[in-house]
Amino acid sequence: MADRAGTAPLPLDPRAVRLDAVAADVEDAIRQCGRTLAAVGAVDGSYTEAMLERERSISTYVGEGVAIPHGTLVSKDAVRHDAVCVLRFPGGVDWHGERVTVCVGIAARGDGHVRLLSELARILLDPDRAAALRDATEVAAVVALLTPDPDSEGEDASE
Amino acid sequence: MPERTVAVASRSGLHARPAKIFVQAAARQGTPVRIRVGNGAPVRADSMLAVLSLGAEHGTEVTLEADGPGADEALASLAELLGRDLDAEGAPGA
Numbered sequence: 001m002a003d004r005a006g007t008a009p010l011p012l013d014p015r016a017v018r019l020d021a022v023a024a025d026v027e028d029a030i031r032q033c034g035r036t037l038a039a040v041g042a043v044d045g046s047y048t049e050a051m052l053e054r055e056r057s058i059s060t061y062v063g064e065g066v067a068i069p070h071g072t073l074v075s076k077d078a079v080r081h082d083a084v085c086v087l088r089f090p091g092g093v094d095w096h097g098e099r100v101t102v103c104v105g106i107a108a109r110g111d112g113h114v115r116l117l118s119e120l121a122r123i124l125l126d127p128d129r130a131a132a133l134r135d136a137t138e139v140a141a142v143v144a145l146l147t148p149d150p151d152s153e154g155e156d157a158s159e
Numbered sequence: 160m161p162e163r164t165v166a167v168a169s170r171s172g173l174h175a176r177p178a179k180i181f182v183q184a185a186a187r188q189g190t191p192v193r194i195r196v197g198n199g200a201p202v203r204a205d206s207m208l209a210v211l212s213l214g215a216e217h218g219t220e221v222t223l224e225a226d227g228p229g230a231d232e233a234l235a236s237l238a239e240l241l242g243r244d245l246d247a248e249g250a251p252g253a
Contacts, residue, residue: 003175034165053173057175057176058175058176058179058181060175062208062211063206063207063208064208070175111171111172111216111217112173113174114171114173114174114214114215114216117174117211117214118211118212118213118214119214120211121208121209121211121212123207124208125202125208125212140234
């Protein structure tokens, strides 16, 4: 009970995982994240613009070859339910001078994004798990990496 | 070890722009600084992933710790930064 923040799995729909995406640049990659989140019903079309706006304000590159595009505070109305998507770019994307091979797009209502970012950062802080995410060749492997605790199913009711 | 506890003032919490400003400032200090929430494990203050992993929201009390020469100055400067709303500074539309 000490540290509940570390136990809730990330809301990752297997349909929101793409293993071999290709993007020309940062904007292209973010637009693909927006489309992927929209395709699983998590956001409406305006969320992509919000993610692009955030990216213009500050790079969402976080290290380990991973960027985490997410919308601005003003865009939260565009979010229908919390979700993340994972897009692998095996060929890499030039992310303001950093090489990104994994994009984790994040959509959250209210302050939910802080928890999602925290969950994701904890996973990426483990170099082995970060490498496994970059090298994943199966959707199930990505889902397993980001939702590491199947034992606590249903305990943390998420609406 | 010298410590400073301060509530995160940025309205969206310690992520994105506020986290980046904080991490870059921590990296400029002459001495390693660590940060924790409550009794949690301290993590490097100059690592974006480590700082994000804290999940610190607006109002969350975080504790900075550092040792050695310059520790007090480093803590004072970083605590002052966390005590400001970094979302409001130079971030139109954020």
